[in-house]
Amino acid sequence: MEGAFTHLGNHLISDSASAINAGDDLSTIDADEAALDREYQNRNLNQPPQARPRRRRARDNDDESDIFPDEDDDADSLVSHQINGQNGHHHHQDEEHEIELPTHACAYCGIHNESSVAKCLSCNKWFCSARGNTSSSHIINHLVRARHKEVQLHPASALGDTVLECYNCGTKNVFLLGFIPAKSDTVVVLLCRQPCAAMPSSKDMNWDTSRWQPLIEDRSFLPWLVGPPTDQEQMRARHLPPQMIAKLEELWKDNQQATIADLEKGAGVDDEPAPVLLRYDDAYQYQNVFGPLVKIEADYDRKLKESQSQDGLIVRWDFALNNKHLASFVLPKLEMGDVKLAVGDEMRLRYTGELRPHWEGVGYVIKIPNNQSDEVTIELRSKGDHKSVPTECTHNFSADYVWKATSFDRMQHAMKTFAIDEMSVSGYIFHRLLGHEVAAAPMKTQLPRKFSVPGLPELNSSQINAVKSVLQKPLSLIQGPPGTGKTVTSATIIYHLAKLNGGQVLVCAPSNVAVDQLCERIHRTGLKTVRVTAKSREDVESPVGFLSLHEQVRMNDTNVELNKLNQLKAELGELSSQDEKKYKQLVRNAEREILSNADVICCTCVGAGDPRLAKLKFRTVLIDESTQSAEPECMIPLVLGCKQVVLVGDHQQLGPVIMNKQAAKAGLNQSLFERLVILGCAPIRLQVQYRMHPCLSEFPSNMFYEGSLQNGVTMHQRLRRDVDFPWPVADSPMMFWSNLGNEEISASGTSYLNRTEAQNVE
Known part of the structure; x- marks a missing residue:
């Protein structure tokens, strides 16, 4: 029989290594184990046949993020304990007894029953299966909060010092692992959900893959792996409120030996940052509130990315068209x-x-990985001798992220500019951004006779009203529900602003995808459009690559000297120091000329802080998808001299993504668009949607937009006559389908998945 454990009756029986080799079954079990086993049965907990998961070599696994909400329990005063389990205090009724806890005691509560604890292999701390005041067991709580994934059982537990890993591929990500009973034996094997339990070859093995079940159920390991502590053990345990656990985990990121005493003193735990306000007295108060929040987010982002090193990579080498080395490899942690x-x-x-x-x-x-390939490809910088690159080697590589502070530095610089430079924005925009009530000076604008523009679809009445209103105001908010034509409306507004005002228009969005989409629409109108990208993205394919600044410089045939140096660089791979200096100066001059002659310049919000734009002044700024930008991010394009601002977005949809919970709680996850709406700046809403079947648009219209959404498409235009599907209501392609599959924590720990639902949808 394969496997290290046999199944006798209803008990899990432990075999020694010698017994395994001899094929003998040990049939001894103590009273405590039997009592625990009966308790499991009484609770209807799943108990499979016994098996020791086969061991394989160690592999890297991936980080997790916290999916468990923090409860708002009050943080009780706590007696000092050594967090790593060396010593601590237990409370029993009214007495406190100082005892020496074993090294395998739970780092949260001190429980040290060998059958109820497991070790996190990433930090070597022990945690138990008790829940205490949290919604998950302590071991799962820690794994998710710390983004750890590897677990080992206690040597004295029923399964011995087993490292939980996939028998087939060796992955140790416990959020991916499950067990499958063998078809002919009373043993189980551990397999990962993807790909091993799902791959067709598994179906030919001696395993019943249809019975795969995750090792984690209801935010706790299955009890035959890590058993629950007794009621008496839980009564005597140390009880940490969820808030204290969260702070303790933050302390451990900087100091693995931190104690609860450190936590009580506040050592290493920052005070809560000042929350954002609706109104600010002046720009210095504005900077003093947002500056620390941006720093908190930057520090968190840096720690997160610097912890992402991955070893044991296999690299495939190639050459790019520019003769630079390309390295392709699979990053297991990426997803x-x-x-x-x-x-x-x-x-x-x-x-x-x-x-x-x-x-x-x-x-x-x-x-980056797509449907065709799981590989990441990087283009190496040209540096020194190309022969030094180890293209003859394919194994034993490691990769890590190089953290850049550029985006955060530009936010801080923008807020500083806002505070000290009186010319950064107009007086009216300055006071409105601070939340002050000021009257807007009327803008003398000659409205066009026709609002629709060449190259774009005709506008509907709500879109025309939006364009007309924007052209006459120094500050405008446009709310675009799904499918209402935000991009077309924005491109039309930009066309008229460029034609009527005569100055350059700066167009931004938080993401490169959004900028590219809007840039392409603007180009259709015939305006001179330039797409400014980061230098690190100049070799990235883009649908508007021909509009990018570096490409327009390259295609400029009038500069003979620059073209000669470009050709020489392409042939040799690099230039002499003198030629390189001359080349860079010629490129800067060409870029400056192209930018100064453009009608519209498009870039990301962070890209607006590019040094190449520093000396330019933009009277008019439009920010698309502004509700997905943190407020300091929006400030980067605004402080370039704007007198007229247009914010486009929808605060009823996705907001800014803030990684640090402390910064998000303080309000960094509120967009400038939303704050202005709260202050009474009414957005102009686009009201005709062209995307959904009318029966689908009814719910969001009533739920989020006061029933104001109108349908620009009929039900017949959104019915697939060539698809024969038995909809409950024939003319309504919509239904609610109840699926009874179990939810499982995803491999990332950030969400849940339901394989039954996924199979039904397929």
């Missing part, structure tokens, strides 16, 4: 951590093998 890799991000690749001297190189991400 499972909080950090999302984006094109243009900077990564450091290291060779740590023995075949040649250690090497490291830095490059920019030019490709």
